[in-house]
Amino acid sequence: MNIRKIEDRDLEQVYKLHTYCTGRHWTDGVPAKDSLAFYTPDEILGMFDDDKLVSMIRNYTFKQLVRGVIKNMGGVSHVATFPEYRMCGYVKELTKSVFNDMKDKKQSVSMLHPFKKSFYSEFGYVGANDNILVKVSFDALSHYLKHVPNIDAIWKEERERAVDIQEEYETFKYSLDLSNYHGLVFLDNMSNEYWVDDHEDVIVVFIKKDDEIVATAKYLKIGYGENGKLMVLEMFWKDIESRFMIFRYFAKHTDQFSHIEMRIPFGTNFYTWLSDSSRPFEVKINNRPWMVRIIDVLDALRDIPVKTDGKVFLELYDEYCKWNNGGYMLKTVGDKLKITKLDNIIPQLRIDIRGLTSLLYGIYSVEELEFKNWINIIDNDISEILNDWFPKQLINNPYYY
Template sequence: MSRLDRLRMGQVETRHFQQFNELLRYVFQVTKKELQMVGWEEREIALAKLPVLEKADVLGWFDGEKLISQLAVYPFQVNIFGRVFEMGGLTGVGTYPEYANMGLMNRLMRQALQDMRDRKQSISYLYPYSFPFYRRKGWEVITDKMTFEIQDHQLPKAKKVPGYVERLDTEHRDVRMVYRRFSQMRHAAMIRNDLAWDEYWRWDLDDLTAAVYYDATHKPQGYLLYWISKDVLHVKEMVYINQEARTGLWNFISAHFSMVSKVVGNTYTNDPLAFWLEDGDIKETIAPYYMARIVDVKQFIVQFPFKAVGTEIKLAFQLDDPILEWNQGLFTLHVSSTGEGELTQGGGSPDFVLNIQSLTTMLLGYKRPSYLSNIGRLTGNKETVEILEHLIERETPYFSDYF
């Protein structure tokens, strides 16, 4: 019997918790000492991993009773141009090095994607520890994360607003209320259920504080999640429903002028702070953040809200997928005059050609059809590209979660 023959794929259950945790620690090289340095004790470290096994669909390869490769899929939802999609959140991916190059992870991913398809999770998100690896598996970048650093003297001067800010516990219901409204407005955002909120808070320390902005009618319109350490105010996330709330929250940050030397943090939009600030000579960096892939192109297209262009559109295209055969071949896209899509197998000569990675980032609005055409990621004539430009909404994807 060969080494591969003695391996079996199966569900990873709570009884495998210690092995699951050990494999994650080894693959990501996270030591107990490193976690304890940021305030995590051994019991907390262990408990943090347990929900993955309890609430996610976890698959693994076993060599006898030894867990040697694994991945997990969380059941999440995201807002795509105003419609709620079931999303499979891929995490916990790893294989011991002595079992590498045996095709184990490829087969695990293939099975996980089949299971997502069966559960009607037509799209999958993940945080990439290796962009090339996940691109080879069909995922593509769909969001960015911007980091900023503002010196104390560069903080904006306070502007009069009719509302006020209150500092509250991060678990306060108004924080969730604001985010729920915000996620209904923001394309690609996580629709946070209890599981998503648990993951959002998982690695935060106890000194994280929420500052909530209330308008003149005492309705919450935005929040700031932050902590202060060594004269630095750290912004985890700022969410606002309108510009009044944004101004009110920055007034609150600027009120720390005498307490901090600088403000650092993250934003998840393509709206640089430099232009908004009076002194825009600040440090900002932008980096790709989350990746996604369409799991089942037919399911996805039926759900996807195309722009209503007032006439019926019919385009044939050739699609390639490195793993999933149901996403490969010639398809015909039908879009009604009201923007409802349908995909059928087959068609005439293709109007355009692309792979699942390019289709995903294009439909989610991270990269436009014209850009993909210009760099050779989409092959089609000018008229076809213009039709695709008109069919897809223009809105920057937003995703601030981590799992």
């Protein structure tokens, strides 16, 4: 058995393995050439029995907003093994190899949607949160169809095929006030072939105010009438007016579908969006939340904005990304965090990669990390500094890969 990057000649095998292990239609025949464009060889590592692909893992080339700073991110997906080769530890070996691939590509953080949380926990990933899915009747949006005199501008709704507007859509995301989008994934590095395959049935609406895009959404039309729904995959807006206008666009589908489903950030007070919050609605939360991990500590923590002056010496342990092991000094310079790797420090705390990941992403407080034994505070004076530097936050990323 050997692990190597996928080559063009392996793509048919990748297609067959991926489709066998997912909900995609599987066939043992020769796949159409167009269907292979979905797979980018440089992103995929394979375990081979001679030249036969038996297991694989994909490392998507994404960017992610972490506490207001954009970091290069490795998105783990397409973890698959043929059943006759399972329970042999191949995915474990591929996962260790993909960490090296991320390091080589200077991806300092990683995120995934786990097939099994306990599996990835062993590799230093920490469970965060997922989005919520809200289902409401279109009657609850009826007030958006009324005349609103205080929204004074030339408004335009432009409906597009998502496959045609990758650059325009991602550019708008970068234009937003991103302070509320911790964990958001950007897809501007995604290959056009994968974007097209992934967005084949997706519709995008742009809301324009005086010819400037101020809101957008990706959505799907599913069914019709009582058995139909408008499924909003993600939506972004610049202000209250533009939020009102995008919901006005959704409300115009009231005679076409019975209800709307919206994928929205966990913790959002969606009641204020509805005309009558007492109407029946459903809320679902995925039981497999996002999991995150630091891959390169030096880049992951560099320039994170902080509000409290301070200096902390820590000793870090990382079983799988061993380049992270050692001593570090964290200190504030201006309003940003600076990090330096140092030898022979006297640590004020000892922490493992799960603990440091939890702080960076705002998953646990210092007290919770102490309870979980992911951190050992030696100097009690630094607990307050760490909590001030890394307040708890929720992940807000609606894109699933």
